[in-house]
Structure formats: C-alpha cells, structure tokens
Amino acid sequence: MSDDIVTKLQPASWRGIKFAIVGEREYSFSQEQAKHRIILRDDQLIHSLGRENPGFTYTALFVENLRTARWDKLFTEVYPQFLAACKDRAAGKLYDPVHGYVTAKCVQLSETLSVSNLYGVQVQVQFVEAPETTSTGQRPTEMPITAMGGLVKLGRRVDDEVTKVDWKQEPPPENNRDLFDSLQAFGDQVDLFQSNVNGKLGSLSAKMDRATKTIDKLKDPKLGPTRQAVRKLQLSALALQETATTPPRPVDVVRKTTEIAKFAFASAYGMTVEELHMLNQSLQSVLLVPANEPILVYRG
Numbered sequence: 001m002s003d004d005i006v007t008k009l010q011p012a013s014w015r016g017i018k019f020a021i022v023g024e025r026e027y028s029f030s031q032e033q034a035k036h037r038i039i040l041r042d043d044q045l046i047h048s049l050g051r052e053n054p055g056f057t058y059t060a061l062f063v064e065n066l067r068t069a070r071w072d073k074l075f076t077e078v079y080p081q082f083l084a085a086c087k088d089r090a091a092g093k094l095y096d097p098v099h100g101y102v103t104a105k106c107v108q109l110s111e112t113l114s115v116s117n118l119y120g121v122q123v124q125v126q127f128v129e130a131p132e133t134t135s136t137g138q139r140p141t142e143m144p145i146t147a148m149g150g151l152v153k154l155g156r157r158v159d160d161e162v163t164k165v166d167w168k169q170e171p172p173p174e175n176n177r178d179l180f181d182s183l184q185a186f187g188d189q190v191d192l193f194q195s196n197v198n199g200k201l202g203s204l205s206a207k208m209d210r211a212t213k214t215i216d217k218l219k220d221p222k223l224g225p226t227r228q229a230v231r232k233l234q235l236s237a238l239a240l241q242e243t244a245t246t247p248p249r250p251v252d253v254v255r256k257t258t259e260i261a262k263f264a265f266a267s268a269y270g271m272t273v274e275e276l277h278m279l280n281q282s283l284q285s286v287l288l289v290p291a292n293e294p295i296l297v298y299r300g
Contacts, residue, residue: 009097011070012058014106014127015085016093017078019060020071022122027099029054034219047221056096056104056127063120075120082123083109091130105130153282155204158233161226162211170218173211173230208234250299251279259288269297 011018012025032049062079085092086106094104108126162173208230215227256265262283266276277284279296289295 010095012060012097013095014082014092014125015088017082017085018070019058019062019078019082019123020066020074021058021097022061023059025059025097026057027054027096028057034221049219049221049224053131054102054129055107056094056099056102056129058125058127060123060125061120062123063117065119079121079123083111086125094127102129103131104128154229154233154236158208158226158229161229165215165223165226167214168218170214173207173214202237205234205237208237251296252299253294254297255292255294256289257291259291262287262289265289265295271298 012021013019030052032052034047034049036045036047038045060082062074062082064073064075066074086109089105091103091105093101095101104127106125107128108124110124112122112124114122159175162175165172211230212227212234215223215230254269262273262276266273275298276295279298283289283295
C-alpha cells in the first residue's frame, strides 16, 4: 500500500487562487518568554507571555510549461491574479494543505526570474496568521475602538497606567492629555479637519508603538495589562485614521469651574440633553456636568 500522502493533499491557495508548491513549505511559530533572576539562586524563572502568530512560507512555481489537469497558464494568467491578491494589505483566507483554512495576511513576497527557467518565475511568499477573534470566539483585547470618545477615554486610562510603571533605564512614554483634548474637539466624525486629525492620530499611533517596544524590553509579566491597553490605543488610532468622515456640525471643547446641571449646561449652548449625550457618552450616567471636565459642545 502506498504511503505517499503529501501528493494526495489539496493544493495551497490564497484568496481562492491556487498555486503549485515546489521544494519546501514551512510552518512555524514561537512562544514569547520572559526570564526572571532570583538573587543568589541558579537558573531563572520562565514566564510565558503568549504565542506569536504562526507563519506559513511557501516556494511556489508559476511557469507556463506546467500544464496538467490541475495547472494551466500559471505564468500568464494565474500569477498576475496571485500577485495582486498578495499586494492587498487586508486579511484574507489562506488554505494550507496540512492546516486547512486560516485567516492570514501576506507579509513578504520574493520573485525570482532565472535564465535556467525560461517559462516563468519562482516565488517565495510568506503569510502570518491574523485571526479576527480569539479561540473562544470573544473579541480580542486588542480590537480597536472605532469612536473618538472611546479613544480619548482609553487614552487617559493608558496615561494613568504609564505613571505607575517602573521604567528603569528606559524612557517613559509622553503624556497624551493635551493631544486627547485636541482630538476630542473634532468629534467622532472628522473629515472636515481630515489632515489635522490624521496627523494627530498618526502621532499617537507612533507614540504607542514606541511604548509597546519599551514595555517588551522590560520583559515584566506584570505589565501585560498595560501593554494590552497601549496596543489597543495604537490600533484604535489607526482604525480611526481610516474611518474618519465629515462631521455634521463643528464642535468645541469647554470646561466649567463648577458643577452644573446637564439641562442648564445644554441650554446654555443651544443644545438638547440628547445632543449633549451624543457628543459626551460619559455624561449619560450622571446628573451634573463635572467641574474641570472637557466637554464637547456644538460650535455656536
């Protein structure tokens, strides 16, 4: 009885485009660890920080002379479609002959044209699994926030967490409070001030990326929740950069030195309480507008 199992597997495909594997195909992942030394003791304690996303690497052949019942016009027709699909930055469906369908992103492609092969090209392509949900089906902790108010609220919590961290010799992240107040002034839908908001969101994303790398250098398991919050803030800034649209009305940020009833506050700015809640979700559960709290109002 034949033991040739590999040749009986279904071919790999990316976004439904099948490709012929030649040579070797690799699947790999790593477990990120943190080492902790106990004074006057040998060996170290090892804490698992989590598994890195699995990666798939294929060497594929797109040549015109490979014509079978399965393959035809690989170079002239199939490869242009495959290349375009790999240039798409969004996640897509990858079918691996061993692991089946996974949601992944194409992270690298290398094309080789050789005088020893005059019928097409050889391509090395790498994918990284990019799941949309966790294994339990719940929203991942790093799913981005898609409203400006939520971004500002999360940002302030990150600022509070950062002040509690012992950064040792690493430079601590900058405080973003002024940036959040400025961002909030543009409201949840912000195409009218697109360039200004995009610049601020881009700056915030870059800062959070540097903060994530700094936390990773510290290799302290206790900073796991802080890292998640920082990472979520970074992804949220990127998500809002892509989805910002035209605001229905321009807004301003105001602060009151004393507490004031919501109805009186809204009336002073020609708004209803419902409009006040729409711009400031944190006010829905309180009766008074807090003192010295930045509040969004429609520009008069």
